[in-house]
Amino acid sequence: MKIAEVSEKYGLSVDTLRYYERVGLIPPVHRNEGGIRDYNELDLRRVDFIKCMRSAGLPVEVLIEYMGLVQQGDSTIEARKEILVEQRDLVAARLEEMQKTLNLLNHKIEVYEKAILKKEKEMLQIEELMEEG
Amino acid sequence: MKIAEVSEKYGLSVDTLRYYERVGLIPPVHRNEGGIRDYNELDLRRVDFIKCMRSAGLPVEVLIEYMGLVQQGDSTIEARKEILVEQRDLVAARLEEMQKTLNLLNHKIEVYEKAILKKEKEMLQIEELMEEG
DNA sequence: CTAACACCTGGAGTCGACTCCAAGTCAAGG
DNA sequence: CCTTGACTTGGAGTCGACTCCAGGTGTTAG
Known part of the structure; x- marks a missing residue:
């Protein structure tokens, strides 16, 4: 899949x-001759993952670190888990904040x-008064 | 309430x-002599509102417009409602995205x-093997 | 009387995350 | 053969939202 399609x-x-x-x-990313x-399945899954994480506000820097660890293989599993837990907690907190804001907006x-x-x-009523008058 | 306390x-x-x-x-904001x-009740309520909206990702520019309309009084109620509805929908969408991301993070x-x-x-098991051996 | 401190202002600087650009390569169509 | 168009690169520019700073004021403590 070429880049324009992935973008789309x-x-x-x-x-x-x-x-x-x-x-x-x-x-x-994989390249042709x-x-x-020429994004392959794996490339696409990565794009999808990153897009998902970014849209939840995870910083690019943190994701770079995480993806770096992924590349280094199994020995980094604990470190990766730590990162995800930390970020999960942040996302959960933001989610709660946003729910509150959403409620306030709906109320307003x-x-x-x-x-x-x-x-x-x-x-x-004013129209009615004018008709009477 | 002075600014340092409000900040806190x-x-x-x-x-x-x-x-x-x-x-x-x-x-x-209200000032002393x-x-x-010297933030009064109203000032504090405004800070609280803005903080809440910003933390949900509403752009500063949109909030400036909204607060401007508030200052102009009742004639702007429709316009204000439009802004809030638009932003509410955006927040709801982001919320959904984040919920998905949170689920994915928890799964991972x-x-x-x-x-x-x-x-x-x-x-x-390796330890046990070594003891046996 | 002066030093320390918390506040004030306008303007400049920073930071994260893109976004745009100039210059170059390559494949396909007229 | 040449042009068109989608791609390539590294580097510079932009944007939103702060964040910092120099220089100034006003009140309180020693």
């Missing part, structure tokens, strides 16, 4: 895909909706 | 509080934990 598929720009590879967030990127929207309805009712 | 209370740096005020995210910020952590246990068991 995952909603990441071509530049972002190349950037991820440059900084080591994703190991070098002409030296052009409700209040605004009521205020708008009230305003509309008043408008109607 | 909301976990925002003094510089951030002043920055929020400068860019219009929070309207000018000496011209020093579990896998790592099993791998670590297995490794430990193997170590034990």
